[in-house]
Amino acid sequence: MIQSLSISGLLTLELHALNNEGAEGNTMMTRMVDVIVKDGAGAKKHTVNAISGDMFKHIFVEHLIGEAKTAGLPLCEGCRVFDPNRICYPPAWEALNKSRGWKKETKDSEILRGVIESCIVDDAAGILITGEVGGKSRSVARKSSVEFGWVVGRPNEVSTESYFHAKYVPEGRDKGSGDASNTGQNIFHRPASSGRYAVVLNVDLYKIGRNDITLEYDIDPVARHARIAAVLRAVAAAFVKPTGAHRNTQHPHIVDFEGVVSLSKSTLPAPMISALNPAFVSQIEKVALGLNQLAPVTQPISTHNFDSLGSFVDRIVQTISTLEP
Numbered sequence: 001m002i003q004s005l006s007i008s009g010l011l012t013l014e015l016h017a018l019n020n021e022g023a024e025g026n027t028m029m030t031r032m033v034d035v036i037v038k039d040g041a042g043a044k045k046h047t048v049n050a051i052s053g054d055m056f057k058h059i060f061v062e063h064l065i066g067e068a069k070t071a072g073l074p075l076c077e078g079c080r081v082f083d084p085n086r087i088c089y090p091p092a093w094e095a096l097n098k099s100r101g102w103k104k105e106t107k108d109s110e111i112l113r114g115v116i117e118s119c120i121v122d123d124a125a126g127i128l129i130t131g132e133v134g135g136k137s138r139s140v141a142r143k144s145s146v147e148f149g150w151v152v153g154r155p156n157e158v159s160t161e162s163y164f165h166a167k168y169v170p171e172g173r174d175k176g177s178g179d180a181s182n183t184g185q186n187i188f189h190r191p192a193s194s195g196r197y198a199v200v201l202n203v204d205l206y207k208i209g210r211n212d213i214t215l216e217y218d219i220d221p222v223a224r225h226a227r228i229a230a231v232l233r234a235v236a237a238a239f240v241k242p243t244g245a246h247r248n249t250q251h252p253h254i255v256d257f258e259g260v261v262s263l264s265k266s267t268l269p270a271p272m273i274s275a276l277n278p279a280f281v282s283q284i285e286k287v288a289l290g291l292n293q294l295a296p297v298t299q300p301i302s303t304h305n306f307d308s309l310g311s312f313v314d315r316i317v318q319t320i321s322t323l324e325p
Contacts, residue, residue: 008275008280
């Protein structure tokens with residue numbers, strides 16, 4: 001059974017504005033980060049465009065909710081309506097308390113069990129469970145099994161420009177709004193970024209359905225299989241359709257996706273190295289070879305290269321087909 005999966009890739013996006021920091025006057029500011037990369041015998045700082053891991057986690061969760069609804073998997077009311085509080089959404093939390101008959105002396109592990117059984121999103125994506133149980137405030141952490149890093153532009157391989165836009169007003173185009181009402185003819189500047197972005201993602205499949213406190217599975221193997229398959233489908237969908245800001249007029253051009261999917265069938269981690277390293281593919285293969293030497297009988301680590309978005313999706317499909325309920 002596959003225990004963990006890692007993705008190290010290089011995603012080429014053109015003319016997108018998926019993640020912004022806010023606005024200064026009438027100018028939208030895009031997300032920028034600093035990275036330190038090797039430069040000859042030393043290292044150099046570069047400021048590059050990036051998409052936060054929070055944004056891609058949000059994209060993944062949106063797709064996971066859709067997969068859960070399609071497959072008939074359990075969802076709490078908060079996730080069903082895409083409320084950011086998830087199972088802590090007041091109607092959902094009150095319903096769970098009532099159905100479980102929880103009291104103030106109920107153990108944290110039992111609360112966690114109820115959350116895991118009730119919702120695939122809270123199970124797989126993690127949540128800080130807060131609310132009252134029997135009149136007593138509780139706080140229980142559920143760790144995420146899916147971990148997204150920043151999707152960060154490679155230095156010298158990404159560019160951001162600001163473009164002039166105007167709101168079309170058929171009449172009175174010579175008149176600006178003159179106030180904050182957003183009426184009349186307004187001008188604004190919106191960024192668009194293009195380039196090659198390093199992607200890192202880890203999925204600890206063994207954590208899905210497992211209670212963080214008791215370290216035992218709270219759902220049966222068949223249910224775990226269905227949830228793992230849904231999680232992997234949502235991971236694929238996150239790169240096929242990366243939802244985010246300004247997609248109505250700046251739908252990103254996905255040009256290419258290349259990299260490595262690493263799988264582990266043991267407690268050894270699936271290796272992952274950022275595409276900020278130009279030799280990331282060969283380095284991952286070398287790490288996998290070394291890890292397999294630590295377990296020469298089982299050879300638990302495998303790596304699978306992909307050279308396009310299509311071959312990436314095909315690799316995820318093949319991985320799902322090898323899952324054992």
